[in-house]
Amino acid sequence: METQIIDDMMYQIVTKKINYGEKLPSEHELASEYKVPRMTVRNALTKLEERGYIYSKQGKGRYLKEKSIPIQLHLTGKTSFTDKMEKAGHELKTENVVCEKIKYSEQIYASLNAEACEDVFKIGRLRYINGEPIAIHASFVSSKMFPGIQQDGPKIQSMFAYYRSLGHKKFTSKKSMLSITFPTSEEQQLLSCKSMVPLIIVESDCIDVNTNKVLEHTKILYRSDRFKYDITME
Numbered sequence: 001m002e003t004q005i006i007d008d009m010m011y012q013i014v015t016k017k018i019n020y021g022e023k024l025p026s027e028h029e030l031a032s033e034y035k036v037p038r039m040t041v042r043n044a045l046t047k048l049e050e051r052g053y054i055y056s057k058q059g060k061g062r063y064l065k066e067k068s069i070p071i072q073l074h075l076t077g078k079t080s081f082t083d084k085m086e087k088a089g090h091e092l093k094t095e096n097v098v099c100e101k102i103k104y105s106e107q108i109y110a111s112l113n114a115e116a117c118e119d120v121f122k123i124g125r126l127r128y129i130n131g132e133p134i135a136i137h138a139s140f141v142s143s144k145m146f147p148g149i150q151q152d153g154p155k156i157q158s159m160f161a162y163y164r165s166l167g168h169k170k171f172t173s174k175k176s177m178l179s180i181t182f183p184t185s186e187e188q189q190l191l192s193c194k195s196m197v198p199l200i201i202v203e204s205d206c207i208d209v210n211t212n213k214v215l216e217h218t219k220i221l222y223r224s225d226r227f228k229y230d231i232t233m234e
Contacts, residue, residue: 001036005044013053013064020067024054050196052225065225080160081127081137081220090129097136097190098124099153108140111175111205111217119143123153126190133191134226139206140217159206163215170209173218177203181221191223198224 012018025033030041045062048054054062085092102108102122114120120142127135139159141149146166156162160171179201183193191199200222206215 001034002040002044002047005030005034005036005041006047009044009048010053018064020064022064023060024062024064026061047196050194052194052197052223080158081135082158082160085127085129091131093128093131094157095126095128096123096154096157097126098122099150099156101150102140108217112140112142112145112214114142114144119150121149121153123149123156123159125157129226132226134223136187136190136221138219138221140219141215145213145215159216163208168208168210168215171215172207172209173204174207175203175205177201179203180224183221187221191221193223193225200224 009018009024018024024045027038027041027045030045031038034041045054049056049062052065054064056062082092082094100122102120104116105120108114108120109116109118112120120140123139123141125137125139126133127137141159143149146152152162163171181199181201182195183191183197183199185195187193187199188195191197202218202220202222204218206218207213208215
């Protein structure tokens with residue numbers, strides 16, 4: 001019966017029988033409607049909340065989340081995330097959350113054409129739109145390619161702006177991959193989301209058009225419950 005409640009609620013959300021921001025029926029009302037114990041209803045609503053569809057207000061009940069923000073999610077690396085968001089008119093804020101040397105990773109080192117003895121750094125930025133954390137951007141770069149990255153890394157908010165300051169002007173990408181994961185406890189804290197909210201992972205390599213050299217390997221985690229995705233190639 002729990003599954004039926006979830007399915008019915010999802011149908012009402014998809015068919016817009018429940019409006020965004022609208023208060024949902026109480027546990028007591030739903031228990032009476034489905035003729036089940038309140039615990040069954042509570043479990044169903046908890047799962048919908050974990051998946052990011054609804055939220056609770058202390059002492060007031062549960063509500064359907066606001067409509068997700070439509071953004072364009074291109075799988076190419078010709079334009080920076082900052083440029084895309086500003087062009088779309090979104091209020092974007094970036095917080096640099098990590099600059100650290102990583103342990104050897106065959107995948108990342110191979111993407112960067114880096115030797116095992118080279119140092120590779122991870123530059124992580126948390127992205128906010130309209131004050132809400134919505135994505136984690138991780139850029140992996142070789143210190144051989146960018147000798148000052150350890151010192152410069154903690155201050156970087158836009159990797160493309162950093163590359164431009166060093167003379168790289170045009171960018172493209174290769175090996176763009178799209179997959180799904182669920183957030184770790186650390187990612188839940190950064191993104192203010194529940195454990196069952198799927199994250200969209202986009203991985204690619206950023207390449208300097210003029211030299212054809214790989215500048216970075218990029219891994220981006222997007223909250224799937226806050227966006228609609230346009231994967232049309234640029």
